[in-house]
Amino acid sequence: MDGPEELTVMSNEQYEEMLSGRGRHIAPTEAASRTDGVSFASAAPGWDTVKFTGKDRRGKVVPTRVGNSVLGWKHFSGPHNITNPDVVKKIIGGTSNPTTSRDHPHRLVYGGALVATGGLLDPPRKIADIRIIVQYHWQTADRRYSLSDRNAKIGVITAYCRNVPRNRCPDKVNQA
Structure with missing residues (x-):
């Protein structure tokens, strides 16, 4: 290695673009680099209060709600150790094609990575494989949670690292 190791969080699409040589440095999208939070009222927020939003490359706005022990920020920030909102924003913001399934058409899966890059001669190294699960619908698949506005989206259900x-x-x- 000919320089200090640099850590970056990016979507899997951005990681693949970097490996294919289309760009050594991937510039974050506007949505991925924003740090706009939502101000909370003085009362304690409910599970459905939006904490922050991200926007993917296709223009889908994805909220992350305060949540509770089952879904949202409170669900994943402690147990899965993703405490920096920019991690979620960068992965969502760098993705144009989240995966879906025929069985769960409103479930979007955004994939990302914590990547270490060194000098010009050192190849990028994936340190962590990150998944973000989104319910892009006004209610959860099990119908336990729903929003009064049927045009709104539940958003991020969970975020975690795989194979750890x-x-x-x-x-x-959280430092990248």
Whole structure:
């Protein structure tokens, strides 16, 4: 390595673009680099209060709600150790084609990575494989949670790192 290691969070699409040589440095999208939070009222927010939003490359606005122990920010920030909103924003913002399934058409899966890059001669190295699960519908698949506005989206259900103990991301993910 001919320089200090640099850590970056990016979508899987951005990672593939970097590996294919289409760009050594991937510029974050506007949506991925924004840090606009939502101000909370003085009362404690409900599960459905939007904490922040991201926007994917196709223009889908994806909220992350305060949530509770089952879904949203409170669900994943502690147990899965993703405490930096920019991690979620960068992965969503760098993705144009989240995966879906025929069985769950409103479930979007955004994939990303914590990547270490060194000098010009060192190849990028994936440190963590990150998944973000989104319910892009006004109610959850099990119908336990719903929004009064049927045009609104539940948003991020969970975010986690794969292939690590307890799906808990390394601390480095929040520093990138």
